[in-house]
Amino acid sequence: MRAINRGKLPGKQSNGKQPSLAQLRAFAAVAEHLHFRDAAAAIGMSQPALSGAVAALEEALGVQLLERTTRKVLLSPAGERLAVRVRAVLGEVEALLEEADAVKAPFTGALRLGVIPTVAPYLLPTVIALVHEEYPDLDLQVHEEQTSSLLEGLAAGRLDLLLLAVPLGVPGVTELPLFDEDFVLVTPLDHWLGGREGIPREALKELNLLLLDEGHCLRDQALDICREAGRADAPVTTTAAGLSTLVQLVAGGLGVTLLPRTAVRVETSRSNQLLTGYFADPAPTRRIALAMRTGAARAAEYEELARALRGAVRPLPVRVV
Numbered sequence: 001m002r003a004i005n006r007g008k009l010p011g012k013q014s015n016g017k018q019p020s021l022a023q024l025r026a027f028a029a030v031a032e033h034l035h036f037r038d039a040a041a042a043i044g045m046s047q048p049a050l051s052g053a054v055a056a057l058e059e060a061l062g063v064q065l066l067e068r069t070t071r072k073v074l075l076s077p078a079g080e081r082l083a084v085r086v087r088a089v090l091g092e093v094e095a096l097l098e099e100a101d102a103v104k105a106p107f108t109g110a111l112r113l114g115v116i117p118t119v120a121p122y123l124l125p126t127v128i129a130l131v132h133e134e135y136p137d138l139d140l141q142v143h144e145e146q147t148s149s150l151l152e153g154l155a156a157g158r159l160d161l162l163l164l165a166v167p168l169g170v171p172g173v174t175e176l177p178l179f180d181e182d183f184v185l186v187t188p189l190d191h192w193l194g195g196r197e198g199i200p201r202e203a204l205k206e207l208n209l210l211l212l213d214e215g216h217c218l219r220d221q222a223l224d225i226c227r228e229a230g231r232a233d234a235p236v237t238t239t240a241a242g243l244s245t246l247v248q249l250v251a252g253g254l255g256v257t258l259l260p261r262t263a264v265r266v267e268t269s270r271s272n273q274l275l276t277g278y279f280a281d282p283a284p285t286r287r288i289a290l291a292m293r294t295g296a297a298r299a300a301e302y303e304e305l306a307r308a309l310r311g312a313v314r315p316l317p318v319r320v321v
Contacts, residue, residue: 028087110160186264199278
């Protein structure tokens with residue numbers, strides 16, 4: 001019984017050669033036009049070169065792709081099936097080239113930005129507005145997490161850039177300082193320090209200070225400020241997961257708290273039972289920066305973004321670095 005030829009060239013097997021992109025493009029053009037002259041014109045090849053490329057592809061695959069007659073060109077059954085694959089491969093190659101062009105172009109593609117919770121609500125409107133105006137092709141993706149989680153994400157490649165309080169003192173992380181901002185004292189209406197200016201840091205030694213939960217860098221900064229003021233310990237009986245809750249606890253008369261200046265307008269506007277006090281110079285401060293992996297491929301972009309952000313935050317109650 002004679003075997004049926006299902007598209008393989010007689011006596012031919014695949015020789016292990018990899019098809020070239022030129023061969024695939026030539027075959028895709030012939031499959032579309034079913035005419036060698038028209039296909040050659042469509043992709044800018046000479047007709048002999050096109051014919052040779054298709055023949056070389058058939059040789060490499062060990063499969064007959066075309067049925068040639070003196071009057072027309074037809075796809076073989078194997079050619080019909082493989083034409084679908086070839087178009088898919090060429091589409092993926094085109095997408096690869098487009099993505100490579102996008103990577104080479106600055107401020108395009110995705111930027112996965114990690115932000116700490118005590119910065120996100122107050123700085124993100126400025127960051128997002130800047131990106132929309134100056135870098136419209138940048139796909140900004142924001143992740144709000146505590147500092148330890150952000151640093152893990154940066155090291156693992158899950159995040160590209162961080163916006164947080166520094167110094168971090170972490171090897172392999174480069175900090176791009178943006179600004180310094182003072183802390184202020186938020187108190188209930190009837191507190192003796194409410195609304196005062198020139199408050200000495202030493203006053204913190206006697207205050208019932210409300211803090212964020214453990215894990216927030218702002219909690220650690222507040223404790224550092226207390227220690228600098230001469231307070232040996234800061235017994236904490238009430239904590240909160242976020243600044244909004246913390247401020248509401250203050251409004252309820254449970255104590256006082258420290259807020260960074262960028263958070264004051266947003267958080268204290270929610271209650272008319274609060275007053276804001278300001279410390280004597282030098283006031284306790286925190287520094288906010290962008291942080292990236294040292295040697296990051298997009299380091300020049302991140303440095304440019306830091307420069308742009310320094311300009312964008314000037315209207316805020318901060319001191320640009």
